[in-house]
Amino acid sequence: MNTNPVVNQKQKSETGAFPLTNPIAWLTRKNALPHLALIAYLLVTLYPLVWLAISSFKTQREITVDPWGLPSALHWENYAEAWKAAKVSTYFFNSFYISVLTCLVILAVGSLAAFAISRMRFPRASTAVYQLFLLGLVVPGGVLLIPLYRLIQQMHLIDNHLSLILINATFALPVTIFILVAFMKSIPRELEEAAIIDGLGAAGLFFKIILPVTMPALVTVFILNFINTWNEFIMAMLMLSKESLRTLPVGMSVFKDAFQTNYSLLAAAIMFSVVPVTIVYFFLQRKIIEGVTAGSVKG
C-alpha cells in the first residue's frame, strides 16, 4: 500500500512498534527516561530508610561485618531493648498528647478569630488584625528563644507541657488564620442570612453553620499543626529538663549521644520514630501533603 518504505519505517518507529530500529524515539515515547531518572531519585531518597530498617533487625556484629546483607534472623530484641532504654513509650505518649492538645487549642482559638475576621461586620478592624497575624509568618521562631525562655521561667512553666502547648499554638496561629480566613470567606452570604432569619445569633451561626462547613479546612489545619508539633524539637529541648517529660524528637537526640556505639539499638530507636509516622502517612497521604503545603501555595 505504502510505496515509500522510508516513510513507512519512520511512522512505525514513532508509534513505538519497533523499539530496536529507533530506541531513542521509543524511550521518549514511553517516558522511559523520566521514569528511570525518577526511580533512581526515589531509590536514593528512600534507601537510607530501608537500610536503617534492615539494620534495626541485625546484631551489632552483622551491622559492622555485613553492611549490605540481610539479618540472619529478625532480632526483635533490638526493639524491645530500645523501647526500654530509649524510653520510647514515655516520649511517644508525651509527644502525642502535647500534639493533640496543641491542635485543639489552635483549632478553637484560630477558628473563633478567623470567624470574627472573615464574617463579622468590622471590615477595618478585621483588616488590621488580619495583617497583624500575617506578620507572624515572617518571624523566625528561633529568634525568640531567649525572651520565650525568660517568659516561661517567670510563668513557672519550665518542666510543664503547658509551655510547649501555648508556644506551639501561638506560632501556628498565623498560618492557621491564613488558611481558615481564606476558606470562611468563600462561604456564601446566603447561608448566613438564612440562619439568622431562622433566629440564630453570631455564636449559634459559628457553631451550627460555619464550623461544620469549614470542616475540610479544619482537617487540613489539624494535620499541618499536628505534624509540626509532633516534630518540634528546640523549644521542647529548652523548656523541659526532666527526662520523664521529654518528647520523642528530644528523646532521640539524647539517645543518639548515650548509645552512640550500639548501632542496632540506635537503628531500632530511629524506627520507632519513623514507622508510626510513615504508616499514618501512607493512609492519609493526600490529606497530609495538602495540609503540609497548604500555607505555602498562596503565600
Add this chain to the structure above:
Amino acid sequence: MNRVMARPVLYILFLLPALSLYIIFMGIPIVESFYYAFFQWDGVTESTFVGLDNFKELFADEVFYKSFANNLYFIAFSTLITLPFVIVISLLLSKIKKMMDFYRTGVFLPTILSTAVVGVIWLFIYHPEVGLLNNLFRSVGLDAFAQNWLSDPKWAMLGVLVANAWQWNGFYIVLILTAILNVPKEINESAEIDGANGWQKLWYITLPLIRPILVVVMLLSVAGSMKALDIVIVMTNGNPFQTTEVMATYMFTKAFREYQYGYGSAVAVVIFLITLIFTWIIQLLAKKGEDYEY
C-alpha cells in the same frame, strides 16, 4: 440582619483568645529581643545597660562572621544547587502520567519526619565505620574516599546541607509540581501548533508561568536557611572548629551555654533583620522581573 454580625462585644470576645496568645508569646518577646540586645545580662544578676556594645562586639567577632558565612553557604547551596535540581525532578514528574502519585508520595516522605530524627538518621549514614556512605565507597573499591565526614572541617557543612536537602526536597517538589500541573493545557497546545519545541515550551511558557511558586520556594528556602538550627544542633552542634556554626546555633550557644543573654539577643536581632532584608530583596527582584500574578 446585619446587627447580629456587628456586635462589638462578641467580635472582641471571639478575637481575644487568639490576640492574647499572639501578643504574650510573640509580640512581647519580639520587643524584648530588641530590648535585651542593649543589655549585658547573665540571667541571674541585675542586667546593665550597655548601649550598642553588644553590636560593636558582634561586628568584631570572628566566630559571628564565620557563622554568617555558613548561613550564606546554606542559602547558596539551597538556591543554586538544590533548587535547580528540584525543578528538574518536578518537570520530569509532570511529564509522566502513570505512577505520579507513587513518586510524589515517596519523595515527600522525609518532609514529615522530625528534623531531629532526620539529623540522627544522617549521623548514621555518615558514620565512619558502619555508615551507609562509607560502606558504599568501600564496596565499589573507593576505600580512599571513606572518611569521618562530620569531623572533617572540609566536609562537615556539606554533610549537614545534604541532610537538610534530603528532608525538604520533596516538599519543594510537590509545590512546584502542583504549579506545573496547573498550567492550562491550551497554552501548551497552541504553542505546539505555532511550532514550539519542548525546550521553547519550557523556557517561554512553563517557567514564566510557575514563576510565582518559584519565588515562594526561594523565599521559603532562604528564610529556612537563615533560621537553620535544629539540624545543626543535632548533627554537629557547630563542630568541628565551628565550621558548621550558623547564626542561630551561635545565638543558642551564647545564650544557653555561656549565659550571655544580652549578646545572644543581639545575634537574634541581627538574624531577624538580615532575614527581613533578604526576603525583601527577593520580593523586589521578583516584582521587577515581570508583572506579578496572584
